[in-house]
Amino acid sequence: MSSATSPLARTPSVKATTSTSTSCKRISRSPSGSPPSRHAPAARVSPPSPPSSICAKLNADVRSNAVLDAPYFDLAGHVDSRVYSISNVRYRDGSNDHTAAVLDVGVQRLLPSPSTPPPSPTRSKNAPSPFLVQRTGYGARAMFASEPLRAGFTILVERPVMLAPYIIGTALYEETEAQIFHTLLAQLPPETQARVLTLSSCKSVEECDVLLGIIRTNALPVTLPVPTDVLHPELPTHRALFLDTSRCNHSCAPNARWHWDPATLSLSLIAVRPIGLGDEITISYLPGTHLLLPRQTRQSLLLSAYNFSCCCAACIRMDEAESDAARFELGRVTWNVPKFEEWIADRKQVFSDALLVEAHTRRVLLIESEGLESICDNSKPGSCSPSLGGAVPKTATALPLTQYTRHLDALAMAYGALGDARNFREWTWRARESRPLSDVGSAKVLQAWITDIASFPVWGWRRRL
Numbered sequence: 001m002s003s004a005t006s007p008l009a010r011t012p013s014v015k016a017t018t019s020t021s022t023s024c025k026r027i028s029r030s031p032s033g034s035p036p037s038r039h040a041p042a043a044r045v046s047p048p049s050p051p052s053s054i055c056a057k058l059n060a061d062v063r064s065n066a067v068l069d070a071p072y073f074d075l076a077g078h079v080d081s082r083v084y085s086i087s088n089v090r091y092r093d094g095s096n097d098h099t100a101a102v103l104d105v106g107v108q109r110l111l112p113s114p115s116t117p118p119p120s121p122t123r124s125k126n127a128p129s130p131f132l133v134q135r136t137g138y139g140a141r142a143m144f145a146s147e148p149l150r151a152g153f154t155i156l157v158e159r160p161v162m163l164a165p166y167i168i169g170t171a172l173y174e175e176t177e178a179q180i181f182h183t184l185l186a187q188l189p190p191e192t193q194a195r196v197l198t199l200s201s202c203k204s205v206e207e208c209d210v211l212l213g214i215i216r217t218n219a220l221p222v223t224l225p226v227p228t229d230v231l232h233p234e235l236p237t238h239r240a241l242f243l244d245t246s247r248c249n250h251s252c253a254p255n256a257r258w259h260w261d262p263a264t265l266s267l268s269l270i271a272v273r274p275i276g277l278g279d280e281i282t283i284s285y286l287p288g289t290h291l292l293l294p295r296q297t298r299q300s301l302l303l304s305a306y307n308f309s310c311c312c313a314a315c316i317r318m319d320e321a322e323s324d325a326a327r328f329e330l331g332r333v334t335w336n337v338p339k340f341e342e343w344i345a346d347r348k349q350v351f352s353d354a355l356l357v358e359a360h361t362r363r364v365l366l367i368e369s370e371g372l373e374s375i376c377d378n379s380k381p382g383s384c385s386p387s388l389g390g391a392v393p394k395t396a397t398a399l400p401l402t403q404y405t406r407h408l409d410a411l412a413m414a415y416g417a418l419g420d421a422r423n424f425r426e427w428t429w430r431a432r433e434s435r436p437l438s439d440v441g442s443a444k445v446l447q448a449w450i451t452d453i454a455s456f457p458v459w460g461w462r463r464r465l
């Protein structure tokens, strides 16, 4: 589930060699020839300057890669100053979690040793699992709900078994990249290695190394909590492989979303609408708001990155023209819908009450009919604006609010400002139900508003203008 790799990954620009001489293994660049054996002795060599033609192409490729978000990437600078090492991330939270990682030595030094346990799943660890992984009719595996799950339920929390800089997949020889992942695999306990090797690959053995195919099919882009600077914006972005989440198929109307918490180095999988017993649990492989693109474009993106023709319910069952039009409208009107904050501050009443209520209600209906409750704005994790008009403080690791929740919040607060008690209670309840169950702070605020409508800070304020 990492995004497509550049063709330049197969171009000899940066190479690696490994050493087993210390507890962690150093990787440096070797000037020429084929990649060294996995068990080669340490070889620190001066890096070659990559040919300028390769630099230019690779720089352009990395700079336009949305996942890396490195518009000023400079390969020559990167090559000159980076050294990678292979090690195991140690967790000091009593868990048996094991992550084999290749990390830039500077990044590794700055990485906190997570002593905070990952967020709890909604269910305790000893309770029966809310999901199971089964083979489907066509042989592939998929994740299914083993009980009805409500919206906001945390289906699982897991740590990655492998972690590697995203740039490695872009800037290395394919053989070298494969060699690095084989070295990581060898760090893992045998049963974990066996599970990794059962994951699916969208590449044939003729196309690439089996393990590399597994990484390219299943790894997710995650950000490590290290300070970055304009010179090396690519440093925090990594690929992480998760064993359970890798079983989730893609849907263009997914019923779950995943969230990476850099503080605890863990991923949570969260239901975004109620999921019935036996229903498949799906996520989106497309980044940000790409689910709003027309079906043909989504299909092409999935085909080129993952080599499959999407056969999700949205692509098979929905009327293509209607669905494309609904998604286009959702993408198009984002900036035309007045935000609650703009409307409430609008003393001249440029934005009519009906405009605000109708625009947000329309978008709620479109999102529900298209099954797009998972989409968030293209904001980075942690950069989401404070919710509920600032009533709940923003935290660095907060889950980004979905567009769906933002519209429900806007409607709840608009009805509150209009002093409409019935609608205020109904939309406030819906806004509460749409949130992750772990968002206890927002749930408390919203419940207090439902219980005592006058506690809503601007109750009836718009009527008094």
Ligand SMILES: C[S@@+](CC[C@H](N)C(=O)[O-])C[C@H]1O[C@@H](n2cnc3c(N)ncnc32)[C@H](O)[C@@H]1O
Binding pocket: 001, 139, 140, 141, 142, 199, 200, 201, 202, 217, 218, 246, 247, 248, 249, 250, 251, 306, 307, 308, 309, 310, 311, 312
């Ligand atoms: C991350 S894996 C998902 C789990 C996988 N089905 C398995 O058996 O382990 C991604 C692979 O699943 C398949 N897949 C996922 N979503 C799909 C979809 N919407 N339509 C068709 N195939 C899909 C593709 O083969 C893809 O390369």
